[in-house]
Amino acid sequence: MVGMRQGFFSSRYMVKEEEMPKTPLCGKCGLYKHCISPKMKPTGKGERRVLIVAEAPGKNEDEQGKQLVGNSGQYLMDLLLRFGVNMRRDCWLTNAIICRPEDNRTPDDKEIQYCRPNLFNTIQELQPEIIIPLGGTAVKSLIGGIWKEDIGAIGRWVGWQIPCQKPNAWICPTYHPAFLLRGKDPMTEMYMTHHLKEAFKLSGRPWKKVPDWKSKVHIEYDPNHAARLLLEWSKGAVDLAFDYETNCLKPDDLYARIVSCSVCFDGKHTMAFPWRGEVIQQMSELLRGPLNKIASNLKFEERWTRAVLGHPVRNWHWDTILAAHIEDNRPDITGLKFQSFVRLGFESYDQHIKPYLKAKGNTKVNTIDKCDMKELLLYNGLDSLLEYKLYQKQKVFYKATGNQDQ
DSSP, X not given: OOBOOTTSSOGXXXXXXXXXXXXOOHXXXXXXXXXXXXXXXXXXXXXXXXXXXXXXXXXXXXXHTSSSOSHHHHHHHHHHHTXXXXXXXXXXXXXXXXXXXXXXXXXXXXXXXXXXXXXXXXXXXXXXXXXXXXXXXXXXXXXXXXXXXXXXXXXXXXXXXXXXXXXXXXXXXBOOHHHHHHHOOHHHHHHHHHHHHHHHHOOSOSOSSOOOXXXXXXXXXXXXXXXXXXXXXXXXXXXXXXXXXXXXXXXXXXXXXXXXXXXXXXXXXXXEEESOTHHHHHHHHHXXXXXXXXXXXXXXXXXXXXXHHSSOOSOEEEEHHHHHHHHOOOTTOOSHHHHHHHHHOOOOOOTTTGGGGSBOTTOSOBSGGGSOHHHHHHHHHHHHHHHHHHHHHHHHHXXXXXXXXX
């Protein structure tokens, strides 16, 4: 349970996790009506506990009732053989869409949604340790059912080795072999070969025990007690990740204010609290103190600290967004939510908060004041905790490259 004083809120305010639908909507999709091999079952022996997810059956696959038997499948088989992987012996094979779309067309988003339970039921049954989605449709089906954000282009996903917590398996997206056959680009083939080779170097599950990070967030409503905890936990600490939740993007608006704040000391203690009372002064002293400061987009926290507390943050040490951009300069990958998923395997945790973070009408002020405070504080606390854990991951990369200073 999240740390809190008894009696403030009933259990109906607890954040509920969405269940993945387990029943496919084949009746709405209707593709099975026009197939030779409808609702194709997974094939392969899976001796290395690897599940390869392709897009959908083509003409050859539909006729033979097996995945990846056409030109794309042969191409993929040859790529894997280069580093000793026998595709049908070492892997299980399935598709994001298990019935052939007419004329081999690309499945639409509704068909992906209708068929997604088939993929997740397959994962539940086979319990793979590594899952390799090939191309945009497979990524939309698999990752879209876990991360629940806009998936965007396949280019932002290829090459990651995601230590996904639900399921406890590595997700290693790469291009679909059909894309390589169409483009015949040797660089893309080199990248895909590297992605596959690195995926097959993995062994075992990413987590011996899937962490329960939500339970690590202490929610404190009493500003006096929050101030005492800040003082106590700061003693002997080295690093401090912190995060503000505000009612608008910039502090210049007449009605701009910080609604809540969260802190994480060395990954050992994480607390979120409303921005009021004695804790504000203690937070001000903490930010002027010698601890290393960590944030995701430090420009935001710096600007609000100067505007509200009247002084800068001392001893900035790390910005996870800047570090992510230096490590990999692809667009649209540096945000905390995306990085928390691809580097830490942590699923979306802001779906219930997002509607309140949008400005209403022509005003610059959002509706965060209408959000349940317990849910807001849990979200806020996870931001700080994940900033710190992401910093730890990034620091390993920079240490390996011999450059730890941003």
